[in-house]
Amino acid sequence: MTDAQKPAKRPRRWSGALGRSSEIRIFAVALILCVYFETVNHDFLLTGASLQNLSQFIAPVAIIAFGEIMLMIGGEIDLSAGMVFAFAPFIMYFAIEAGLPPWLGMLAGVVAAGIVGLINGAVTVYLRIPSFVTTLGTLFFVNGLTLTISRGTPVSPPENSAFAAFMGGWGYSEIIWTLALAAFMHVLLRHTRWGLHTIASGANPLGASEAGIQVRRLKLGNFILAALLAGLTGILEGFRITSIDPQAGGNQIMFLAVAAAVIGGTPLAGGSGTIIGGLIGAAVLGILNDGFTLIGINAFTFNMILGAAILGAMIFNIHVVRLARKGNL
Amino acid sequence: MSDVLEALRGEDIVKRFGAVTALDGVSLTLKQGEILGVLGDNGAGKSTLIKILTGFHQQTSGKLFVGGEETMLRSVDHARSLGIECVYQDLALANSLSIYHNMFLNREIIRRGPFRLLDNRAMRERAAECLEEIGVHVPSVDLPVEQLSGGQRQAIAVARAVNSNAKILLLDEPLAAMGAREAGLIIDLILRLKAKGGLSIVMIMHNYAQTLDIADRVMLMQRGRVTYQREAASTSVEELMEIVRREYRAMRAPSH
Numbered sequence: 190m191t192d193a194q195k196p197a198k199r200p201r202r203w204s205g206a207l208g209r210s211s212e213i214r215i216f217a218v219a220l221i222l223c224v225y226f227e228t229v230n231h232d233f234l235l236t237g238a239s240l241q242n243l244s245q246f247i248a249p250v251a252i253i254a255f256g257e258i259m260l261m262i263g264g265e266i267d268l269s270a271g272m273v274f275a276f277a278p279f280i281m282y283f284a285i286e287a288g289l290p291p292w293l294g295m296l297a298g299v300v301a302a303g304i305v306g307l308i309n310g311a312v313t314v315y316l317r318i319p320s321f322v323t324t325l326g327t328l329f330f331v332n333g334l335t336l337t338i339s340r341g342t343p344v345s346p347p348e349n350s351a352f353a354a355f356m357g358g359w360g361y362s363e364i365i366w367t368l369a370l371a372a373f374m375h376v377l378l379r380h381t382r383w384g385l386h387t388i389a390s391g392a393n394p395l396g397a398s399e400a401g402i403q404v405r406r407l408k409l410g411n412f413i414l415a416a417l418l419a420g421l422t423g424i425l426e427g428f429r430i431t432s433i434d435p436q437a438g439g440n441q442i443m444f445l446a447v448a449a450a451v452i453g454g455t456p457l458a459g460g461s462g463t464i465i466g467g468l469i470g471a472a473v474l475g476i477l478n479d480g481f482t483l484i485g486i487n488a489f490t491f492n493m494i495l496g497a498a499i500l501g502a503m504i505f506n507i508h509v510v511r512l513a514r515k516g517n518l
Numbered sequence: 519m520s521d522v523l524e525a526l527r528g529e530d531i532v533k534r535f536g537a538v539t540a541l542d543g544v545s546l547t548l549k550q551g552e553i554l555g556v557l558g559d560n561g562a563g564k565s566t567l568i569k570i571l572t573g574f575h576q577q578t579s580g581k582l583f584v585g586g587e588e589t590m591l592r593s594v595d596h597a598r599s600l601g602i603e604c605v606y607q608d609l610a611l612a613n614s615l616s617i618y619h620n621m622f623l624n625r626e627i628i629r630r631g632p633f634r635l636l637d638n639r640a641m642r643e644r645a646a647e648c649l650e651e652i653g654v655h656v657p658s659v660d661l662p663v664e665q666l667s668g669g670q671r672q673a674i675a676v677a678r679a680v681n682s683n684a685k686i687l688l689l690d691e692p693l694a695a696m697g698a699r700e701a702g703l704i705i706d707l708i709l710r711l712k713a714k715g716g717l718s719i720v721m722i723m724h725n726y727a728q729t730l731d732i733a734d735r736v737m738l739m740q741r742g743r744v745t746y747q748r749e750a751a752s753t754s755v756e757e758l759m760e761i762v763r764r765e766y767r768a769m770r771a772p773s774h
Contacts, residue, residue, distance in 0.1 A: 380635045382626050389612035389623055396610030399574070400624045401594045461614040 211454025215469045215502075219476060226480035243479050244364035245429065249274075249438075251367050251471035252422045253446035254453070255374040256415030258467045261450055262378075263391040263408050264459030265320040267309060270419035270446065272331040274438030277302040277420030278427035279335055282344050291352045295424055302420020303413050305331055310412030314405045320412075328440070339435040346427045357428035366425060367468070370418070375464040387411060392460035419443075448495065449474055452502040473498070523550045524586060525686050525718035526571065526602075531580035533566050540566040541577070542742035548686065553712055553719045555733030555750070557726060557758065562739040564722045568690050571720065572604040573597030584686075601685030607694060609675040613664035617656060618645035620663050621678045648681045649674075653710055669700030673707055680711060687711070689721045693728055705732055726755045740765055 253270050260267055281298030285291055309327055313320040347353055357363045378384035390397035390404040398404050422442075427433040453470030455462035474495065481491050526548040533541040541563045548554050558564050569575040570582075573591035582589055584600050591597045611620050618641045619626075627637040627644070645659045654673040656666070663671055672692060679687055692708070693701045709732065711717050723729040729736055730750050738746035738761060746761050 376633075376635070380638075382624075382628070382634070382636065385615070385619060385626065385636065386624070388615060389619075392612035392614045393608070393610065396606070396608055396612065397623075399594070399604070399606050399608075399610040401598065402624050460612075 212463055212466045212469065214505075215453050215466055215473060219469055219473050222473060222476045222480065226476065226483065230480070230483045239479065239483070241360045243475050244361060244367075246475040246478055247468075247471045248363040248367040249422045249426050249442060250445045250449050250474060251468050252370055252425075253415075253419050253442060254449040254467040254471055255370060255464055256411075256418035257443075257446050258450045258453075258455045258462045258464055259374070259378070259387060259411040260320070260408075260415050261447075261455050261457055262387050262459055262462040263411060264394075264457075265313065265408060265412070266324065266447065266457070267306075267412065267415045267419070268321065268324040268440075268443060269305065269309060269327040269331055270324075270415060271438045271440050271443030272328050272335065273302045273305050273416050273419040274423035274426070274442060275435055276305070276331050276335045277423045278346065278433040278437075279339050279344075279435065281424055281427075282346065282433055283338070285347060291347050291350065295356065298424050299417055299420050302416045302423075304416075305420075306413035306416025307409070309416065310409035313412065314408050332439075335435045339433075341435055343432050343434040345431060346424075346433055348431060353428050353431075357425035358431070363425050363429055366421075371464055371468045378462070378464050383407070383410070388461060391462075445474060446471070448499050451499055454502075456503075524548065524583070525550045526585075526720075527583040528567075528571075529581040529583075531567070531570065531577045531582070533563075533570060533575060534578045539742055541570070543580070544739070544742070544744050546737060546744065546747075548718050548720055550718050551712070551715060552734040553708070553721060553732055555729035555736045556720060556722045556739060557724075557729055557736060558739035559762075561741075563742040564739055565690065566742075567739070568604060568688050568720070568722060571597070571686075571688055572602060598682070601683065602688065603679035603682055603684035603686070604688040605672070605675045605679050605690065605692065607690045609671055611663045611671055611675060614662055616660050616662055617649075617666075617674055618642045618659040620674060621645040621648065621659075621681055623678070625682060645681075649677055652677055652680060652707065652714075654707065667700065668696055669703050672696070672700075672704050676704070676707060676711075680717070684717065687717055687719045689719065691722050691724060693723070693725065701728065708732060726758050730755060738762070 253274065256270065257267060277298040279298075280301040281294045284297035285294035289297065305327060309320070309324050312318050312323045355362060357366070378387070386397065386402045387407055389400070390402055390407055394404055423438055426437060449470035450462070450467045451457065451470070452473055453463060453466030453468070455467060477494060477498070478491060481494070524547055528544060528546045531541055531544045532539070544563065544567060546554070556564050556567070566575065570577050570591070573594045573596050576590065576592070582591060584602070589600065591602075610623070612623065615623075618638075622641045622645065627640045629635045629637040642659055649656060649659070654670075654677055656670060656674075663674060666674065676687075676689070676692070689708070692704055696704065705728070708719065708721070712719065721729070721733065730753070733750045736748060736750050736753065736758070737744055738758060740762075745765070746758070
C-alpha cells in the first residue's frame with residue numbers, strides 16, 4: 190500500500206463521529222434544553238399534562254417533517270404540505286357524510302392527499318418545474334379548494350368511537366403514531382433500496398441515473414409519500430382537537446416541519462438526511478415552545494428564538510461539519 | 519479475428535442529436551482481453567460512443583455486436599446484463615454514502631424475507647473482499663466516499679464495475695485530473711485487471727503517452743469519425759500528434 194491510497198487526510202475519530210451523527214448532536218441539544226427548562230420550571234416535564242401537551246406539539250410537526258426529509262434529500266421541497274394537512278380531513282368528512290364507514294372515509298382523505306402529491310411530483314419531475322414553484326402553486330390552489338368545499342367553516346369529525354380514539358382522540362395516540370411512522374420511515378430510508386437510492390440520487394443525480402437508478406420515479410414516489418403523511422397528520426389532528434378547520438395547519442406547520450428537518454441535520458441542498466434527526470428536531474421545537482410558554486415568554490420571542498435556531502443549525506451543518514469531516518478541526 | 523475472439527464490434531455507427539451528428543459512421547473492434555485506447559479532442563464523439571456502448575443512448579443507425587451477436591443495447595440495464603460496465607468521468611459515486619453502499623449501488627444485496635431489507639453485512643464483507651482481491655486498499659469500507667482522494671474514488675468506481683462480473687469495461691477518462699502518482703496507481707490497477715484475464719477494456723483518454731503505455735491498440739477520433747487505428751507498439755506520440763496537427767491545419771486553411 191502506497192501513500193496515495195491512504196486518505197488524503199486522516200479523519201480524526203471524534204470529529205468524524207460528530208460530522209456523521211447529526212442525531213447525537215441534536216439529541217444533546219434536546220437534553221440540555223430539557224434540563225434547563227426543568228430547573229427553571231419544575232412542571233415542565235414531570236407532569237402528565239405538560240408531557241401530553243409537549244407530545245401533541247411534536248407529533249404533527251414530526252410526521253410532516255418525515256415526508257419533507259425524503260424530499261429534501263433529493264433536493265426538493267413540498268410547500269403545500271400544510272394545505273394538504275387541512276384538505277385531507279375535509280375529504281374524509283365528506284366521504285363519511287356520504288355514508289362511508291369512518292375507516293374508509295379516512296382512507297379517502299389520505300388518498301386525496303396522495304393525489305395532490307402525485308400532481309406535485311408529476312409537474313416537478315416531468316414538466317421540470319422547480320418543486321419550490323410547483324408546490325407554491327398547489328399551496329394556494331389546495332388552500333382555496335379547502336376553503337371552497339368547506340365554505341370556510343369548521344366541521345366535527347365522527348366522535349365517541351374507538352376509531353376516533355385510535356386516530357388521535359386519545360391524548361397519546363398521536364405521538365404513538367409518530368413513533369411508529371418514525372420507525373417505518375427510518376427503516377425505509379436506511380434499510381431499503383428505496384431509501385438508499387433516494388440518498389444516491391440526491392447526492393449525485395446524474396451518477397445515480399448512470400448507475401441505472403430511476404431517479405424520476407423515486408422523486409415522484411417521495412412527493413406522494415410526503416403528501417400522504419401531511420394528509421394523515423391533518424386527519425389525526427382533526428380527531429385530536431375534535432374539529433376539522435379549513436384554516437388548520439397551513440404554512441406555519443409546514444415551515445415548522447422544514448425547520449425540524451433542518452435542525453435535525455437534513456440540509457436543504459440534498460444528498461443526506463435523517464428521520465431520527467427530524468424527530469428530535471421536532472422535539473427541540475416542541476421543548477422550546479413549551480418551555481418558553483411555561484416560563485412566560487411570549488410567542489413573538491419564541492419566533493425569534495426559532496429563527497436563530499434554524500440559522501444556527503444551518504451554519505453549523507454547512508461549515509462546522511464540513512470542517513470536521515475534513516479533519517481540520 | 520480468426521484466432522482471437524471479439525468482445526465487441528461496432529459497424530458504421532451513426533448518432534445524431536437533432537441536427538448535430540455526434541458520430542458519423544464509426545466502426546471499431548474490441549478483441550477479447552485487450553485494452554483499446556480511444557483518443558480525440560473534445561467533441562470528437564468519444565463520450566457519445568461510450569454512451570452508446572453502455573446503452574445510455576441508442577445509435578441512429580449502424581450495428582453493434584456483443585460477443586459476436588448483433589445486439590441493440592436498449593438500456594443501461596440491458597448492456598449490464600450482457601456484462602458491459604462503464605466507469606463514467608463523474609464516477610457515479612454518491613458522496614454521502616459509504617464505500618460498500620456505492621460498490622453495490624443499484625445492485626444491492628437484499629435479505630431474505632417479505633420486507634426486502636438491505637443486507638448491509640453481506641455487502642460490507644463482499645466489498646472488502648473485492649477490493650482486497652484487486653489490490654485496492656482503503657482504511658474501511660464504511661467510510662463515506664467523500665473522504666477519499668480522487669485516485670481512491672476512481673479505484674472504487676472501477677472496483678464496482680469489476681465486482682459485477684463485467685466482461686467489457688468502459689472507462690471514460692480514468693486518469694483525468696489526477697496527479698502522476700495517483701494516475702500511476704490507477705494504471706497499475708487497470709493492468710492488474712487485464713492480467714487477471716477475462717476482461718476487455720475500452721479507455722477514453724486525453725494523454726497520448728499514457729495511452730500508449732497502457733493500451734494494446736489505439737484509435738483516434740476526430741469530428742465523429744475514426745481517423746486512425748494502430749497497435750500501440752507500432753505507433754508513437756509523435757505520429758499521433760502529427761495526424762492531429764494536420765487536421766488542425768486543414769480546418770484552419772480555408773479561413774486564411
